[in-house]
Amino acid sequence: MSEIEPDTKDWTWVVERVCPECGFDAGALAPDAVGAAVHAAIPRFVAVLDRDDVRERPDPSTWSPLEYAAHVRDVFDVFDGRLALMLGQEAPDFADWDQDAAAGGYAQEDSQDVAAGLQRAGARVAARFDAVEADQWERTGRRSNGSQFTVATLGQYFVHDVVHHLHDVGAD
Numbered sequence: 773m774s775e776i777e778p779d780t781k782d783w784t785w786v787v788e789r790v791c792p793e794c795g796f797d798a799g800a801l802a803p804d805a806v807g808a809a810v811h812a813a814i815p816r817f818v819a820v821l822d823r824d825d826v827r828e829r830p831d832p833s834t835w836s837p838l839e840y841a842a843h844v845r846d847v848f849d850v851f852d853g854r855l856a857l858m859l860g861q862e863a864p865d866f867a868d869w870d871q872d873a874a875a876g877g878y879a880q881e882d883s884q885d886v887a888a889g890l891q892r893a894g895a896r897v898a899a900r901f902d903a904v905e906a907d908q909w910e911r912t913g914r915r916s917n918g919s920q921f922t923v924a925t926l927g928q929y930f931v932h933d934v935v936h937h938l939h940d941v942g943a944d
Contacts, residue, residue, distance in 0.1 A: 784919045786932040794939035798932040803909050806927035807902035810848070813934045814894040816943045817841050821883040821890075835878070837941040842878040842886045843871065844937050848893035851930045855900050858913040858923050868916050901927055 790797045801809065820826070826838045835843070850869050857864040909924040921929065938944045 782917065782919070783932070784929060787925045787928045791932060791936060794932075794936045794944065796932050796935040796939075798928040801928050801931055803904070803924035803927050804902075806931055807898040809931045810894050810898035810901070810934065813844075813938060814891055816938055817844055817890055817894075817941075818887045820941050820943050821887045826883050827879065835875070835940070838881065838883055838886060839875060839878040840937045840941050841883075841890055842881050843875060844934060845886060845890040845893050846871070846874055847930070847933055848890065848897045851926070852893065852897035852900055854913060854926060855897070855904075855923065858911050858921075858926065859900075859904070859908060863912045863914065865914050865916065897930075 786796070786798045788799055820837045821841050823837060825836075827836050829836045829839075854866050857866065904923055909922060911923050912920055913923075913926065914920045935944070
């Protein structure tokens with residue numbers, strides 16, 4: 773299997789303008805709609821994991837649907853942790869997450885295990901976003917590259933990632 777080129781783009785701009793690749797307008801997403809958006813995405817990823825071609829890469833430099841779904845499962849966990857930090861601390865810095873290193877074993881995972889993990893992690897992060905109170909949406913946190921988020925913009929950025937990957941696997 774060919775090596776996937778690491779994604780080094782800074783995608784934070786998606787909270788300010790429509791993504792030309794997937795068409796999602798993250799900035800238009802109401803903060804209190806993040807949980808519902810995650811809940812809506814979960815069954816769509818689970819359906820992708822039932823495809824006969826779930827392990828097939830469309831080309832050597834693009835993840836398979838299985839790899840994308842495993843990545844989204846991990847994204848759910850990462851953003852759940854970041855949201856928990858933002859709600860529990862004043863202006864925390866987020867630990868780096870090397871998504872490319874995490875992806876190393878995705879192709880070998882069992883699709884039904886990925887589906888179960890995606891459902892659990894998705895439900896957990898959706899519930900945490902659903903529980904955000906009105907006075908918490910402006911709390912801040914910062915990535916190691918200096919990008920600063922509020923809880924609201926973190927949610928928008930996060931949902932774009934999920935929606936974008938539904939587009940990547942043809943489930944949009």
